[in-house]
Amino acid sequence: MIRRFQTWLFILLLLASVAMGIVLWQLLERAHQRLLAGQDSAPTPAPAVSPEERATLMVANDTDSSMQPQELTLPLPQDMGSRARVILGKLMDLYALPDAAHPVPGGAASIGQVFLLPAIDLAASPAGAVARRNPGLAASAIAAPHGSSPAHSNGAQRTEATAAPDGGPQLAVVNLTSAFVASHPSGIEPETLTMLSICGTLHANLPRVTQVRFLVDGQPRATLAGHADLTRTYLIQE
């Protein structure tokens, strides 16, 4: 048998709960209204859509060890470093496709950043010349500096280096991700093709870029995947 005072107590507590629920709901509504009232209701600025421009990608092919230019149109930012990163990202997206002729996993995320700096005069040094000689290679290949007449004959690298003035040649520092390097196919051929492809693509779209250096997660690294040298400055020559 339930006593009378227990019944009244239950009713009282039930009413108190309902009342507290109503009060909380009203407080919630007021808070929501205050939030809406304090918010900037102005429309967010539309993202600046870069105009679409033509870009040239030097696409490598493992089958015949060649590189072919491939032109496409894509939105490119005005900042040169960002532009280089977008173009190289597009190149890496092509290589990440299942039917790519030079399959390299990773895609656009493989390129961390691209920094453009005034180039250093290394023309007299034997080091760093990017070259490729292949009977089946198209005219897009980067030629070896044959016939160059070095200023010094002892083969030593010049210690003095002069930065190019503004408007002169540029050094591109390409920061790759460690995930890209870890997943890159190992071998002289695939690694060299990747390096040449990046260098060629940079030069094709940013003609002032004549030298390229590579970092991995911001740090120097000995090789790409056990073969291609990442410690040197790659010189790009017409």
Next chain:
Amino acid sequence: MSDRLAIRSLRFLVAAAILLAPACLAGQQPAPVQTQTPAPPLAPKPASAPPAPRFVVVLDAAHGGDDPGGKFGALTEKDLALALSVRLRSLLVARGIAVVTTRESDATVLPERRTEIANHAAAQACLSLHATQTGSGVHMFVSSLAPQNPARIAAWKTAQSAWVTRSLALEGVLNSALLQAGMNVTMGRAALPSLDSMTCPAIAVEFAPEIAPKGGTPASALDDPAYQARLAEALAAGLLAWQAEVHQP
């Protein structure tokens, strides 16, 4: 009677000894009687050329030990390179060519040590042997350094620049031999740290599976012994041709 005879003989011997002693002391021994034939006059030596320098080939099986190189399923680049090195060494030694190898087993050899071995051997050909799953046939690479004149002291990282011209010549000879063996060859230039420091005609030889002319199925896998044997034979033939070219006056 016999005593007298003995005493006389003794006196004779003593007298003879006294007479001969000064001569013996003066070193004047009686010349032996012999029938000497005059020694034939020395024939003038033919004007022979200096001996040809020893032809040495350095075989550098890439990677090894802790460094497996490329991994192609169950295969590793270090094992494939070593297998080719062993085959090629046997063929070259059988043909009388001195061979220096950078490793004979699955051992870790630092790149600087490999270069030291090659440079101390004063070799006429240095082959760095690699394998890859990418592409097809044989890829040959010469250092991408620009050719330079030889110098008394060469920088370590660019020492190959004085040998690039010879390396290109060696690449041409090996290319002919490989093409003659019916192999698909790709030639190129690459920036490889160990190759760039060598002071010898140096080539990086990288072999990939052979692709059948029609279709994408490998005609010869990387670990196909027949393929490796054919490749080693072709390289040995090329090195013999290079030896003949090196020893040409």
